[in-house]
Amino acid sequence: MFNSNHLKANHEATKIRFFEETLINGLHIIFHQDNTNPLVSISVLYHVGTKNEFPGKSGFAHFFEHLMFEGSKNIKKGDFFKYIASNGGKNNAYTNHDETCYYEILPSDRLPLALWLESERMLHAKIDEESINIQREVVKEEKKMQIENQPYAKAISEIIPSLLFKKHPYKYPIIGFEKDLNTATKKDYKKFYETYYVPNNATLVVTGDFEMNEARNLVHRYFSSIPKGKIDFNMKKIEEEPIKKEIFFTYVDKNTKVPGVFLSYRLPKMTDEDTYVLKIIDHVLSSGESSRIMKNVINKKQLASYAGSFLDSMEDYGIFIIYGLINPKITLDQLTKVIDEEIENLKKKGITQYELNKQKNFFEKKFLFDNYSMSGIASNLSHYFLYYKNTNLINTDIEKYRKISVEDIKIVANKYLNKNCRVRLYNVPIS
Incomplete structure (x- = not known):
């Protein structure tokens, strides 16, 4: 029989303590200090996903998950991964209907490196024709492997959402449609980046082995000068009519x-x-x-x-x-x-x-x-x-x-x- 008393006591002992603050540019930061292991985890979550896409512009959020590893003003193409790997860390990213998240785990003395990399991604990402063309082919190949050539995948990711939702962008597949990938321009992608990859649309989380004052100073140093985005992100929910017949x-x-x-x-x-x-x-x-x-x-x-x-x-x-x-x-x-x-x-x-x-x-x-x-x-x-x-x-x-x-x-x-x-x-x- 279920007895939650032991679990409740256990939960009290493992209560997560955190400190949070918001910079003047709107970036929300959450710190959780745990000095058990000499590692830090850094994640930046952007509040942008399929929900923010429009007809003819599907797959942008997912495309950016790829594009954001292409480099920046101060990071050469392909060097994001090199920086992390050569410093004993690992990194990755994911996209869903509501968010895109980038994260790294590194030895704790490499916290400045991780914060610098993420600040570069937020302010200086490289959005040029060469990078766009490379990632366009990568995404097409991913679509072929994961959707076009897998049983039931198209039904689940494309057909069912398009029948459940008539107006809401949840009707689009996360990976997007190939025709939209082919017609999207550098100008389209730059506009998307400038709209959503801004501090007031992001949450930065630092967890692990760090000293609080030092970590806060580093975050302020790397992120406080990044300009706030220009739009109001309080989006009005798109309401669907109820389905009344199967x-x-x-x-x-x-x-x-x-x-x-x-x-x-x-x-x-x-x-x-x-x-x-x-x-x-x-x-x-x-x-x-x-x-x-x-x-x-x-x-x-x-x-x-x-x-x-x-x-x-x-x-x-x-x-x-x-x-x-x-x-x-x-x-x-x-x-x-x-x-x-x-x-x-x-x-x-x-x-x-x-x-x-x-x-x-x-x-x-x-x-x-x-x-x-x-x-x-x-x-x-x-x-x-x-x-x-x-x-x-x-x-x-x-x-x-x-x-x-x-x-x-x-x-x-x-x-x-x-x-x-x-x-x-x-x-x-x-x-």
Whole structure:
């Protein structure tokens, strides 16, 4: 039986302490000092992703994730990686629908190097024809490998979002469309850089082994003179009309040999209280051998060779996909019917207290585990500041899960997991 007392005591002992400040140019900085290991982790999160793109200009945020390693006014092409590797560190970046993040982990005496590199990226990035052309080909190749030649990838990243969202830029794939990549100009990219790669649209996090006054002085030295961006970033949310009738779509996938069904639901934004409940529902349905879909659809009824669900919670909306790939001699309609029975069963009967306790236990452990590494702490600090405007949720967010009741599961499942407000996509091979 679940007992959170030990975990609560453990959590108190591992409370994350941090200091935050905002420079006059709007750059928000969060410091978390931990002198256990002689390492520092530095991340700069820019509040720009697919959400900030327009028709004909898709894939810009992801393209910049590549372009920002090309060099700057004071860093030669390709030297970003060389600086990090030759100083015993590692670095990388990622893009999603709402953000682009760059990060480094280095020996602690190399903190000035990391801050200099990130200040160069923010102020002096090299956006020239040669760099653009190189990265355009790199991104096209990435698109071929990850989307064009992978089964189910196009359905999940392009088709389903375009059916769930009619107006919101979440309908675009993160990697963008090839035609937009081909037509984007240097002027377009420079405008994007000057708009979004500015201090008042960024959060800098420094975690690890440093001396506070020294780290603050270094940050001020490298970043305080960078000019503030010119636009107001309080974007108005683009509201979607509710889906009132199931949208059915068949996608013929040249890479697929096994047909699959994907049931997709539009959810509320990540900060909505219901999102916490939906994360538990996602786990009850498909996480582990004892989950509903694994136990009943795959093992007991043997209608699917593979099935599950995944929840992508974003700043303005979320997407929840429940999917299954059929076994031989089973039709997609048969598999859909059985998955729907599992969803309806969840809505009518809910879950047991034992199931709920098991999930709370999982999220409690995950919460603690995510705060064990410097990179995990850095990611959580910037995440809670950016989206919730409350950095201290890094210590208290687990309370939201602790308060969830069995009744909440039923209420939220009935609110969102309805046939008339979803997309049902059949992903089929070429016949």
